[in-house]
Amino acid sequence: MNEPHIWWYITRASALIAWALMTLSVVWGILLSTRVMRRIDNPAWLQDLHRYLGGMTLVMVALHMVTLMLDGWLQFSLAETLVPFATDFKALPVALGILAFYLLVAVQGSSLMMNRLPRRFWKGLHYSSYAALVLVSMHAGWTGTDVSAWWYRVLAIVLISVATISVIVRIITSTRTPSRPAIAAATKKPVVTSSATTPVATRPTSRTMVVARVEPAAEGVLSIRLLPLGGGQLPVWQPGAHITLHLPSGLERQYSLCGDPAERTHFDIAVLKTANSEGGSEWIHSSMSPGMTLEVTGPLNHFELEPASEYLFIAGGIGITPIKAMIESLPERRQWKLMYAGRSQATMAFRDELVERYPERVVTYASDEATQPLDIYAAVAGSTAQVYCCGPESLMSAVASFVPAERMHCERFVPLVRESRAPAEDITVNCRKSKKSFVVPAEGNILESLEQNGLPVLGSCRKGVCGSCEVRVVEGHPVHLDSVMDDAEKEKLRIMYPCVSRAEGTQLTLDI
Numbered sequence: 274m275n276e277p278h279i280w281w282y283i284t285r286a287s288a289l290i291a292w293a294l295m296t297l298s299v300v301w302g303i304l305l306s307t308r309v310m311r312r313i314d315n316p317a318w319l320q321d322l323h324r325y326l327g328g329m330t331l332v333m334v335a336l337h338m339v340t341l342m343l344d345g346w347l348q349f350s351l352a353e354t355l356v357p358f359a360t361d362f363k364a365l366p367v368a369l370g371i372l373a374f375y376l377l378v379a380v381q382g383s384s385l386m387m388n389r390l391p392r393r394f395w396k397g398l399h400y401s402s403y404a405a406l407v408l409v410s411m412h413a414g415w416t417g418t419d420v421s422a423w424w425y426r427v428l429a430i431v432l433i434s435v436a437t438i439s440v441i442v443r444i445i446t447s448t449r450t451p452s453r454p455a456i457a458a459a460t461k462k463p464v465v466t467s468s469a470t471t472p473v474a475t476r477p478t479s480r481t482m483v484v485a486r487v488e489p490a491a492e493g494v495l496s497i498r499l500l501p502l503g504g505g506q507l508p509v510w511q512p513g514a515h516i517t518l519h520l521p522s523g524l525e526r527q528y529s530l531c532g533d534p535a536e537r538t539h540f541d542i543a544v545l546k547t548a549n550s551e552g553g554s555e556w557i558h559s560s561m562s563p564g565m566t567l568e569v570t571g572p573l574n575h576f577e578l579e580p581a582s583e584y585l586f587i588a589g590g591i592g593i594t595p596i597k598a599m600i601e602s603l604p605e606r607r608q609w610k611l612m613y614a615g616r617s618q619a620t621m622a623f624r625d626e627l628v629e630r631y632p633e634r635v636v637t638y639a640s641d642e643a644t645q646p647l648d649i650y651a652a653v654a655g656s657t658a659q660v661y662c663c664g665p666e667s668l669m670s671a672v673a674s675f676v677p678a679e680r681m682h683c684e685r686f687v688p689l690v691r692e693s694r695a696p697a698e699d700i701t702v703n704c705r706k707s708k709k710s711f712v713v714p715a716e717g718n719i720l721e722s723l724e725q726n727g728l729p730v731l732g733s734c735r736k737g738v739c740g741s742c743e744v745r746v747v748e749g750h751p752v753h754l755d756s757v758m759d760d761a762e763k764e765k766l767r768i769m770y771p772c773v774s775r776a777e778g779t780q781l782t783l784d785i
């Protein structure tokens with residue numbers, strides 16, 4: 274090379290690019306975790322972009338370090354480049370940069386192995402990217418050759434401001450909105466109406482929709498398309514979401530959306546006619562026809578598809594509906610497999626379509642043809658994929674017995690049978706925001722008492738599966754009897770589902 278200090282220029286340029294990429298990566302990660310771009314995002318490509326930015330940051334940092342050693346001016350040795358305080362040249366700021374490099378390696382490495390690591394450990398490690406960005410900013414501001422140049426100062430102000438604002442948004446968002454855990458629940462439950470609002474969950478919007486299509490999807494299953502009355506775009510929804518149909522009888526029924534989340538002009542659902550129908554699926558199968566209008570609320574989502582590099586979907590019967598939407602949302606290169614079981618091929622909605630579109634990825638099991646019982650262990654053994662399961666309780670319990678909790682995500686159709694271990698006694702419920710207090714008798718129901726006292730809370734399934742009655746707990750010890758999400762998550766989020774849950778002790782304070 275003719276330019277004697279080409280390495281010096283490269284080391285400076287790569288450092289600046291690494292700083293900018295790292296800031297972008299952190300900002301993108303914040304957008305991903307807070308979902309502030311929910312209206313346009315897609316978890317898969319957002320995750321990919323975040324990861325690419327992180328990977329490119331590391332490449333630029335490596336280039337910065339290598340060219341620092343190649344450059345003749347500073348003559349950094351390998352030890353001075355990799356070991357904090359090994360150099361006499363601006364020892365502390367250089368050490369900060371080296372520490373940031375190791376944090377970056379840990380964050381990137383753990384992201385590559387995220388499917389093999391406990392979710393909480395991975396998340397904890399991931400948070401150190403904030404520390405790495407602070408260290409990099411200090412390193413850049415302290416050691417940069419160009420720190421006195423106006424353009425460098427402008428760049429530094431922009432990068433630090435963007436990062437600071439993003440972190441503030443992240444902090445505010447995380448204190449306001451409890452993140453939805455993935456182990457969650459609920460579709461398709463008989464319900465009684467409530468018109469109140471809930472302070473914790475986002476209140477689902479209601480709209481009039483027209484039944485555009487009703488056609489068989491399988492034996493005993495109808496595929497239904499709903500269009501907004503008057504046309505227009507529907508709200509953005511993520512796979513795993515469900516809507517609530519308000520039937521003419523006054524009943525409400527919740528159904529998972531099973532179409533492509535990218536299609537915003539209609540909602541697709543599939544409804545199984547249940548043998549023990551309380552009037553919902555029976556009415557839909559016997560009376561619903563194109564041209565009818567219905568009130569529809571939602572979508573709401575308690576079964577979100579978290580970003581991951583590999584998925585294993587397991588569906589039983591009508592449990593295919595949310596899983597199908599998940600599959601529709603994934604980019605072509607995403608690794609996934611579906612194991613789909615049913616009573617017979619004829620009863621398995623979307624079976625033929627899925628097998629035809631994804632012959633390499635879809636395995637089906639029809640029990641009326643099988644000579645062996647379904648081997649759940651064989652399906653999950655050796656897999657490190659995130660497992661999303663929806664179907665009968667027996668199927669989900671079997672899958673959960675082989676899959677670590679941090680990789681297991683399921684959606685329930687029916688509530689778990691849970692007995693309260695707390696003694697049956699009167700509970701004084703204090704409502705912090707409304708400043709109301711009342712006693713819920715030992716045999717009473719907290720949700721009903723909230724409603725009777727005029728408090729703004731939704732109630733839909735009233736069986737502890739749909740999640741609509743969620744309230745935040747300020748003080749007291751809830752006894753969780755719902756099936757919406759696992760108890761540890763509820764404790765972490767300090768929430769409860771008062772349609773079925775009780776409390777230990779005689780006092781409970783709710784944030785309502």
Ligand code: FES
Nearest residue numbers: 733735740742772
């Ligand atoms: S009303 Fe459905 S969980 Fe409480």
